[in-house]
Amino acid sequence: MSSSPSAEPDFSIERNGADIRIALxxxxxxxxxxxxxxxxEALGAAGKGAANVAIDFAGVGRVDTAGAWLIDxxxxxxxxxxxxxxxxxxxxxxxxxxxxxxxxxxxxARVRKVNILLHILTQLGGWSVMIGxxxxxxxxxxxxxAMAALRVTLNPSQMRPTSMVFHMEHFALRAVPxxxxxxFLVGCIVTQQSIFQLRRFGASTYAIDLxxxxxxxxxxxxxxxxxxxxRSGSAITAELGSMKMREEIDALRVMGMAPMDVLVLPRIMAxxxxxxxxxxxxxxxxxxxxxxxxxxxxxxxxxxxxxxxxDAIGLNTFLVGLxxxxxxxxxxxxxxxxxxxxxxxxxxxxxxQVTIAVVNAIFMVIFVDGLFAVFFAGVHY
Amino acid sequence: MESSEKKPIIRVRGLCVSFGTKAILKxxxxxxxxxxxxGFVGGSGQGKSVLTRTILGLVKKQAGEIEVFGENIDRLSxxxxxxxxxxxxxxxxxxxxFSGLTVKQNIQAPMREYLSLSQSVMDELALLKIKxxxxxxxxxxxxxxxxxxxxxxxxxxxxxLALDPELVxxxxxxxxxxxxxxxxxDELIATLRKTLGLTVFMVTHDLDSLYxxxxxxxxxxxxxxxxxxxxxxxxxxxxPWLRAYFHGRRSRAIVKPxxxxxxxxxxxxxxx
Ligand SMILES: Nc1ncnc2c1ncn2[C@@H]1O[C@H](COP(=O)(O)OP(=O)(O)OP(=O)(O)O)[C@@H](O)[C@H]1O
Ligand SMILES: [Mg+2]
Numbered sequence: 001m002s003s004s005p006s007a008e009p010d011f012s013i014e015r016n017g018a019d020i021r022i023a024l025x026x027x028x029x030x031x032x033x034x035x036x037x038x039x040x041e042a043l044g045a046a047g048k049g050a051a052n053v054a055i056d057f058a059g060v061g062r063v064d065t066a067g068a069w070l071i072d073x074x075x076x077x078x079x080x081x082x083x084x085x086x087x088x089x090x091x092x093x094x095x096x097x098x099x100x101x102x103x104x105x106x107x108x109a110r111v112r113k114v115n116i117l118l119h120i121l122t123q124l125g126g127w128s129v130m131i132g133x134x135x136x137x138x139x140x141x142x143x144x145x146a147m148a149a150l151r152v153t154l155n156p157s158q159m160r161p162t163s164m165v166f167h168m169e170h171f172a173l174r175a176v177p178x179x180x181x182x183x184f185l186v187g188c189i190v191t192q193q194s195i196f197q198l199r200r201f202g203a204s205t206y207a208i209d210l211x212x213x214x215x216x217x218x219x220x221x222x223x224x225x226x227x228x229x230x231r232s233g234s235a236i237t238a239e240l241g242s243m244k245m246r247e248e249i250d251a252l253r254v255m256g257m258a259p260m261d262v263l264v265l266p267r268i269m270a271x272x273x274x275x276x277x278x279x280x281x282x283x284x285x286x287x288x289x290x291x292x293x294x295x296x297x298x299x300x301x302x303x304x305x306x307x308x309x310x311d312a313i314g315l316n317t318f319l320v321g322l323x324x325x326x327x328x329x330x331x332x333x334x335x336x337x338x339x340x341x342x343x344x345x346x347x348x349x350x351x352x353q354v355t356i357a358v359v360n361a362i363f364m365v366i367f368v369d370g371l372f373a374v375f376f377a378g379v380h381y
Numbered sequence: 382m383e384s385s386e387k388k389p390i391i392r393v394r395g396l397c398v399s400f401g402t403k404a405i406l407k408x409x410x411x412x413x414x415x416x417x418x419x420g421f422v423g424g425s426g427q428g429k430s431v432l433t434r435t436i437l438g439l440v441k442k443q444a445g446e447i448e449v450f451g452e453n454i455d456r457l458s459x460x461x462x463x464x465x466x467x468x469x470x471x472x473x474x475x476x477x478x479f480s481g482l483t484v485k486q487n488i489q490a491p492m493r494e495y496l497s498l499s500q501s502v503m504d505e506l507a508l509l510k511i512k513x514x515x516x517x518x519x520x521x522x523x524x525x526x527x528x529x530x531x532x533x534x535x536x537x538x539x540x541x542l543a544l545d546p547e548l549v550x551x552x553x554x555x556x557x558x559x560x561x562x563x564x565x566x567d568e569l570i571a572t573l574r575k576t577l578g579l580t581v582f583m584v585t586h587d588l589d590s591l592y593x594x595x596x597x598x599x600x601x602x603x604x605x606x607x608x609x610x611x612x613x614x615x616x617x618x619x620x621p622w623l624r625a626y627f628h629g630r631r632s633r634a635i636v637k638p639x640x641x642x643x644x645x646x647x648x649x650x651x652x653x
Binding site for chain 1: 479480481492495496497498499502505506509510513524525526527542544545572573575576577
């Protein structure tokens with residue numbers, strides 16, 4: 001160890017006719033980073049045109065595996081150029097190190113060239129297959145879920161009420177504050193805007209009809225479903241996904257417990273019961289917001305608001321929204337579970353699947369709502 | 382002949398760690414000498430991993446002092462701590478490979494963070510490390526979820542060695558490896574220690590490793606180091622746990638017949 005351990009890796013060259021002696025100095029360690037790389041490159045080029053090259057380790061400081069490997073790579077380069085190479089003044093440890101970290105030719109990774117048009121077509125084909133596959137998976141999952149539900153109905157002792165109540169607490173009870181808040185606010189906003197627009201026709205009291213129908217038929221259930229898709233759907237996907245990652249689902253399976261019965265059914269049942277309850281709470285909150293705004297902007301008292309509301313809506317208006325909610329819950333729960341089971345080994349795939357679950361669930365909630373709108377219009381309900 | 386005059390590379394004094402009301406480490410003292418392989422033994426759940434994690438600064442301690450590379454880790458600024466972290470490599474019990482990166486990228490992660498090397502050199506160095514730990518080159522582009530348990534261990538060691546550290550912490554490096562693989566592992570660690578002057582702090586249950594590569598062994602029980610020293614000290618100790626550990630049924634086959642037993646009855650293997 002003649003040079004200071006932290007000196008930059010370097011070397012000096014002594015020429016003697018066709019013989020070259022390269023004396024290394026400094027620390028040839030990975031800590032040198034760029035300097036190490038540069039020195040190794042220069043070393044590889046230094047032996048050019050020589051017949052015999054000796055690499056002398058006498059003046060070298062610390063050498064680590066990276067350094068040893070780069071030195072040996074440079075030696076291999078020199079040797080490939082036709083010179084005879086040898087190491088000098090190696091101590092025992094450096095000999096072992098050079099042997100362990102010996103350079104050997106490795107084929108570089110192949111980069112395949114792809115035609116851009118072909119690439120687009122393959123992507124397109126891939127997407128089509130994926131969408132078809134998604135539909136297939138969805139249908140198969142629904143069938144499996146139905147079978148599991150049937151099994152549990154026929155044999156109620158297999159029900160997992162504890163698990164279901166636990167999930168309902170998380171999906172429903174703990175979501176109440178946020179559901180109430182957003183529905184209340186949206187109720188306020190919609191009423192305010194309706195009052196502004198209708199006032200021009202002197203019909204601002206119709207804002208109450210509008211808010212009643214809009215909230216009960218559409219807004220309450222939509223907002224609540226979207227919120228739950230984001231809140232509970234993502235939680236389900238993340239939970240099942242990380243269980244999948246850590247082989248917990250395989251463990252369940254080999255213990256004879258069907259993940260469908262143990263994990264999926266309680267969650268989806270909990271969602272199916274929770275969402276109507278939350279929708280009801282959301283409806284009331286939105287109407288409350290409407291009532292407050294109507295009073296603030298138009299001086300309509302609570303009593304007259306309620307009287308007017310009673311005239312404007314029927315039981316069916318209220319039921320339309322409520323009927324939709326279990327279906328929304330089913331859609332959200334199924335997508336969340338399917339995506340959860342799709343998680344592969346990596347944390348990245350967990351994140352991706354959670355995103356997909358939330359986006360797909362929200363999309364499907366709106367899509368299903370559209371179908372219901374067409375359906376209810378068709379049956380004049 | 383003992384290098385106790387040298388300044389220890391890890392020095393722990395009076396370390397207390399507890400989770401809630403449960404005390405795991407109760408005033409633990411430990412010295413690890415530079416250039417040595419220290420084996421750390423103790424029953425399951427005694428706190429070996431907790432000690433390792435505390436030294437690394439991942440678990441909060443309630444009392445005590447920890448010095449690594451002669452620096453008290455409590456007195457370091459975040460920047461100094463980062464410099465320190467560059468000088469050690471860690472292999473966690475569960476591997477802790479980044480699941481979203483391939484083996485090669487896992488090994489390159491610390492290089493990328495601390496060094497500025499060209500991609501081709503990093504690729505080649507990663508392959509070197511992969512070869513060094515005994516993995517096939519085609520494991521380089523596999524994701525951790527596609528590796529077998531033993532391959533995960535090797536890949537984790539390769540990542541711990543990525544920056545050629547001065548000190549490595551290994552938490553049960555050979556558990557889950559076949560005996561031949563475990564022996565290769567031991568040999569690799571011995572080689573690196575010899576050639577690079579590596580200091581190794583190794584939590585292990587592998588009696589073979591303890592016999593073949595550890596210079597010093599420290600044993601943990603009841604939250605304290607109950608004995609520390611070379612193998613002969615361990616074998617001579619009459620602490621009941623150590624006796625059971627080193628003279629139990631599973632250890633007999635390994636005890637070398639030519640070993641100098643201090644004050645012990647000759648074991649059965651002496652017959653050879
Ligand atoms: N984050 C934590 N919170 C609470 N308790 C913990 C935590 N981590 C560890 N423990 C407890 O500390 C004790 C020691 O755990 P540790 O993982 O250190 O065991 P170990 O000695 O490494 O065992 P093994 O040989 O099985 O790996 C155990 O009782 C464990 O339950
Ligand atoms: Mg442990």
